[in-house]
Amino acid sequence: MNTDKIQRLERNEKFRRKFYAKGVWRNYAIVPPSGILFVALFGFLYLFNVDHLMSLYAIPFIILLLLGTIWLKATRKYIINQKISGKQPFAICLSIPLMKKNGKTIMMFSAGSNRLNKYYLEKEKKEILDRIGSDADFVGVNPLNKLLVAVPETDIYLIYPSFSDRLSNKTTTSTVNRYVIFDNLEKIRYITLREMESFS
Incomplete structure (x- = not known):
């Protein structure tokens, strides 16, 4: 699409x-x-x-x-x-896998104007992985165990998988690129291409 x-x-x-x-x-x-x-x-x-x-x-x-x-x-x-x-945004964003940590796949997406640009996300992914290389705790620091964490000084968000996400990862190939709805809420919601195509 x-x-x-x-x-x-x-x-x-x-x-x-x-x-x-x-x-x-x-x-x-x-x-x-x-x-x-x-x-x-x-x-x-x-x-x-x-x-x-x-x-x-x-x-x-x-x-x-x-x-x-x-x-x-x-x-x-x-x-x-x-x-x-409501005043909250409603943005459909492409998400891609960032890395695996302790058996969990951490996803990332952009909430800015490049939210559907896969090349931009890949570039940001490399920069984040470089930051992780120099600061091992960069991804591990999530003191409140939030499911959605903003990366400082960027429009990038990291999605820490919930229990239901981890279950679906075992049964499907849900670690591939997929879309999320961003509306400034703590819980991220996924949306399939089929759902979007039914309205296009």
């Missing part, structure tokens, strides 16, 4: 909505309406077991089911709208 298409995707609100919709279920605001839906469904199962599903006892659970569904949809829409209307 060429750079122009990717930059158009960054501005495509429909694409951003679909992307953020996948992460809505990790938000704590979803828990209360989900709890109400669970209580309503549990009530229906109980009434079904005692053969009172078609009785007046079902009315409170029908009301709970309706309220929970409306609340869940409204909460989901609110969370997505907050992400879309």
Whole structure:
């Protein structure tokens, strides 16, 4: 996929909505309406077991089911709208493997104007590896165990693999070049070419 298409995707609100919709279920605001839906469904199962599903006892659970569904949809829409209307950037960046350390593949990407330029990333990779050669602790120093660390005086970020990243590295060839979404959050999100091509 060429750079122009990717930059158009960054501005495509429909694409951003679909992307953020996948992460809505990790938000704590979803828990209360989900709890109400669970209580309503549990009530229906109980009434079904005692053969009172078609009785007046079902009315409170029908009301709970309706309220929970409306609340869940409204909460989901609110969370997505907050992400879309926020001031944070939304950039699709090419990431490449920097190095392996203790069996973990550390990836890197640029959040600047060269974020899709593989040659720029390769050049920066050489400079970072030179810095590591003179300062062995350069990559190892991550006192807060962050998943995303900015390299000082550059627009480069290092991605330290999470537990789920390490699991996927064992099952797929995920250490090859791939794209990430950068929106100034601590957790990095990956995106596949197939997901991007579905909107281009």
